[in-house]
Amino acid sequence: MVIKVFLATSSGSTAIKKKQQDVVGFLEALKVDYTQLDIACNEDNRKWMRQNVPEEKKPANGIPLPPQIFNEDSYCGDYETFFDAKEDNSVYAFLGLPPPPGSKQAQVEEEEEQEEEAE
Template sequence: MVIKVFLASSSGSTAIKKKQQDVVAFLEALKVDYTPLDIACNEDNRAWMRQNVPEEKKPANGIPLPPQIFNEESYCGDYDTFFNAKEDNSVYAFLGLPPPPGSKAHAYEEEELEEEAE
């Protein structure tokens, strides 16, 4: 599974730059493998991202802004949903990845499985 993060290398918006840096820094801190895909320099990346963000997740103008996050072809979300997952300690679930062994999320998941088995 490859996490794809669509970014704009030459965005004029400091807000977008800050959001992109936040996503990338957090993924790196968690040691999550990801592929950054630039939509500013690569028209194919931009077209793919725009085409694959679900209609209900697109803004009113219809053009999703970076960062947009996918697990392979599966849409995970934009910065706001990433931020919410980060706040809820559910980034692995947001990304569609199993939590690594020894992590709090892994321990929580095992606890839930044990409760279901009882």
């Protein structure tokens, strides 16, 4: 499973650059394997991203802005949903990845499983 982060390397927007850096930096801190796909220099990447962001997730103008995050072909979300997952300590679930052993998220899931078994 490869996490794909669609970015615009030559974006003139400082807000977009900051969001992209935030996502990439956090994935690196978690040691999550990911691939950066540039939509500014590669028309195929731009087309693929635009076609695969679900309609209900597209902005009013219909053009999703980077960063957009996928797990293979499965849409995870944009910066706002990533940020929410980060705040909720649920980034692995957001990405569709199992939490690494020993992580807080793995411990929470383990406790929930034990509670369900006890019922």
